[in-house]
Structure formats: structure tokens, C-alpha cells
Amino acid sequence: MKVAVVGGGPAGCVAAYTLRKLGHEPVLFETQDHVGGRTSQVQREGFNLGSGALFLMGGIYPHTNELLAELGRTGELVPWDADTQVLDDDGQRYRAKFDQVVSFLGMPVLSWRDKLRITAGVAKTFLSRGPRSCFDGAELAKWDTGDLDTWSRRVLGDRGTRYITEPYMGFLYAVPMSWLSPALFHAVLKQFHKLSLSVPKEGIGQISQWIVDATPHLELHLSTGAEKVAARPEGGYTLKAGGVSHEVDAIVMAPEPGVAADLLEGVAPDHSVRTLRECPYSDYAHVQVGYKTNPWPRFKASVALPASTPRAWGACVLQSHRHPSSVPPGGEGVGVYFYTPPLADMTDDEIVAAALDAITEVYGPAPHPDVVELFHYPRGLSIATPGHYARMDALHAQMPAGIHLAGDYFAHAGVEAAILSGERAARNAVAAAAGGGEG
Ligand SMILES: Cc1cc2nc3c(=O)[nH]c(=O)nc-3n(C[C@H](O)[C@H](O)[C@H](O)COP(=O)(O)OP(=O)(O)OC[C@H]3O[C@@H](n4cnc5c(N)ncnc54)[C@H](O)[C@@H]3O)c2cc1C
Known part of the structure; x- marks a missing residue:
């Protein structure tokens, strides 16, 4: 045939x-x-820029894993230790690890009462019935009731939603939670122990x-x-x-x-x-900024995520931490991933200027970058x-x-x-x- x-x-x-x-x-x-x-990857002056996707998500990507094993490529994945900083509205920063949902419980901004509430919510979700796959639409359809904002507030409480669900899903989909079905996050919580991040060595x-x-x-x-x-x-x-x-x-x-x-x-x-x-698709933009000499060689965290969304961006990612071959030796790259709603009112120049401001806010001052590439998709992510x-x-x-x-x-x-x-x-x-x- x-x-x-x-x-x-x-x-x-x-x-x-x-x-x-x-x-x-x-x-x-x-x-x-x-x-x-x-x-796809885009090559610019020694930088290997991702035009879109950033990482694979370990055990919650079973078909991808099987395929890569069949192709004999599993050994070519580079693990990404996604050390994360959650930025509060007042500039406070809290450490977590993006691939370890439980690590978010260590954030000092959460009280013991918050932690108990969140732990009970995660445990109940983990132990009760729910979607078995995070990416099988037919399976997720069975658990698609209401919207994510309402679901998360019920399961994790208001503060669990603000400090866990919002930064988490903001990074993945960059849209307000009330726009989304709860089924994906429900499935992620059921499989949180299988999460790990990796990137093929060339992206x-x-x-x-x-x-x-x-x-x-x-x-x-x-x-x-x-x-x-x-x-x-x-x-x-x-x-x-x-x-x-x-x-x-x-x-x-x-x-x-x-x-x-x-x-x-x-x-x-x-x-x-x-x-x-x-x-439905989201408007989506990210700016890849490259420095041939790393301005912040001692910066520890890979990812910065705002706790809620007063900022226009939903994530800043240090690309050398994500996969070393994305930057030339001794260099550094930052991907600034924008939150969808403000994009409608921003010109491309404003998006680039906001990305450079975000980089200064998160990492500190930097010289003029060697590479600035805007990827702006009117239909970026299917949501x-x-x-x-x-x-x-x-x-x-x-x-x-x-x-x-x-x-x-x-x-x-x-x-x-x-x-x-x-x-x-x-x-x-x-x-x-x-x-x-x-x-
Ligand atoms: C900024 C961003 C970040 C992302 N981050 C991640 C991530 O970290 N992890 C992850 O798993 N996913 C991520 N994704 C999502 C991931 O990129 C998509 O899920 C994936 O690319 C979808 O694959 P697809 O084949 O369905 O569609 P696409 O990748 O969109 O492929 C469709 C193809 O069809 C081609 N095409 C269009 N019209 C025609 C035509 N008329 N004739 C022939 N060909 C045509 C297009 O050129 C394109 O190559 C991200 C996406 C974006 C935009």
C-alpha cells in the first residue's frame, strides 16, 4: 500500500x-x-537554538522511550537536572526541582498547614483512580471535567495552586489555568514519580x-x-x-x-x-539570547519560573544547563518563554525588549548579547x-x-x-x- x-x-x-x-x-x-x-533546531553563530521543544519527560513519555530504544538512541539522551527557582511577586526566590513535584513542598513560603493540605491532595490523587497516560487524548477524555484552576484549588488549595500548579503549567503551556482541562495535571500528579527530564545531545x-x-x-x-x-x-x-x-x-x-x-x-x-x-492553539513566543562568554558562570539554577503571572514571561531557561551543546564552549544562552495573554498587545520589538529585561531581573546584568532570535508563532502550542x-x-x-x-x-x-x-x-x-x- x-x-x-x-x-x-x-x-x-x-x-x-x-x-x-x-x-x-x-x-x-x-x-x-x-x-x-x-x-527543529536552528544554528546561529555557534549556538544550536531550539525553535520549539526543550525536553523529554522521562517515564511519562513511554512511546517516545520505546521508539528511541528501538532506534538504539536511548544512550544519546543527556539528563537535565532542572534546578528551579520560583520567583515570587516581591522578588523572593524559592528552590525546587521541576522534575520532582514533591520538591516544591520544600519552599519556605509554604506553611505547615499548606504542606499538609498539598500532601493530602497529591496522595489522594495518586491513590485514587485517574488517567493512566499524560498524552493519550482518548484516555484523558475520561477525566476531563471542569477546568484546571478549579480542579487545582480543590485538590491542592489556593497556595498549592499558586506555588505549584501555576509555575508548573505556566512553563508547559503558558496560558491561564482556567483555559485548560484538568486532565493533564491530574495525570502528571498520578505519575510524578516517573518524571525526569532529558534532551538528545544535539537538541x-x-x-x-x-x-x-x-x-x-x-x-x-x-x-x-x-x-x-x-x-x-x-x-x-x-x-x-x-x-x-x-x-x-x-x-x-x-x-x-x-x-x-x-x-x-x-x-x-x-x-x-x-x-x-x-x-485551540496558543499564541506563543520565545526569545533565544546567546552570549559567547557566559556572563553568569556561577549561576546555579537552570530554570526560573514566576509564582503567578504579573510578569509577561512564563519561564527563563539557562540553555547550557539544559544541554551543553546548545552553546559554544564558554558561552551561555537563555531562552525566555512568554506567557500567552500579554503577547496580543506586544510588538516583536517589545517582546525582545521584555526578554532582555527578564534576563537582567533573573540573572543580573549582562553585556550586549551576541545572538538574539525571536520565535513567534500565532499558533504555537495546541492547548x-x-x-x-x-x-x-x-x-x-x-x-x-x-x-x-x-x-x-x-x-x-x-x-x-x-x-x-x-x-x-x-x-x-x-x-x-x-x-x-x-x-
Ligand atoms: C516553544 C515550544 C516549546 C515546546 N516545548 C516542548 C517540550 O519541551 N517538550 C515537548 O515534548 N514538546 C514541546 N513542544 C511541543 C512539540 O514541539 C510538539 O508537540 C511537536 O512538535 C508536535 O509534533 P507534530 O508532528 O504533531 O507537529 P509539528 O511539529 O508542528 O509538525 C508539523 C509539520 O507539518 C509541516 N506542514 C505544515 N503544512 C504542511 C503542508 N501543507 N504540507 C506538508 N507539510 C506541512 C510543518 O512544516 C511541520 O514540519 C513545544 C512547542 C513549542 C512551540
């Missing part, structure tokens, strides 16, 4: 890899001149390249965006990409959902196209608003025969969600062709 795969982010690359593994013929189309999508962008390298005889069309899809009367589809028509038996559609909606107009039901188009998972999961059954959707948006942003969705789409394509329907 010949299957077109649209989109060379982790979801599309894994779909192509899985199709080949199952004995089929994938043809991968990617608009850009490289694979990786929002995990997250390496993962898609590793997958493509491990897919023998892959027909890969880079710099070739899919433009149009039409059903053929005799079955299968014609996919036009880069001005050329390709006849295929099935399609795995793995670009962001707005692009999938455009391509599926007139092919999939109107209401499904509308659901894809309305899939799971209440009801999101079930809405997205229902799309699979609404697709016409031979069209299979993949992408992180079936859960929420995250490499694990993308990899899981790509594997599933490929397996479903094969099962459907064999007469087994959706698997």
Missing part, C-alpha cells in the same frame, strides 16, 4: 517509520527543507531526523507542501504537492489541524473540517481546553476511508502526544486496508 504522509514533524515522521516497518510504502511531504516541525530536533534515518527507502519530499487532496472514483486519493500529483491508497494527515482542515475541505465532512479549524480530548478523539471515526489524522493536538502539545498519534494513524491505516477498521 502506498501512503502519503503530510507533515514531517515527529507525528508524520513516526507515521512514515511505522508504515515502513509494517511493510508499506510511505511518501512523506514536508513544506520546510528539513524534518522536525516545531522541534530535540534530532529525534525526527533519527526516525527518518531509520526508515529505509523512504520517499521524502522536502520543501514540498501538500496543496490539495481529491478522492479518486476508483478508490484512494490524488495528493497534489509541489505542483505534482501523486496517486496513493491512503493518507496520514499530520500537519497542524488548520492546514489539515484546508486540505480536507470537500473530502471530509464539513463539521469535522470545522472542528479541525477551531482546534487542551475543557472538552478538547473527546472533541478531537471523535474526529477519527468521522474521516472518510483512507484518511488518518495525526498530530500532538489529539492530546495537547508534546512530543509524546505526536509520536503516539503518528504510530496510531499508521497502524489504523494498515488495519483499515486489511479490512480491520480503526484499530
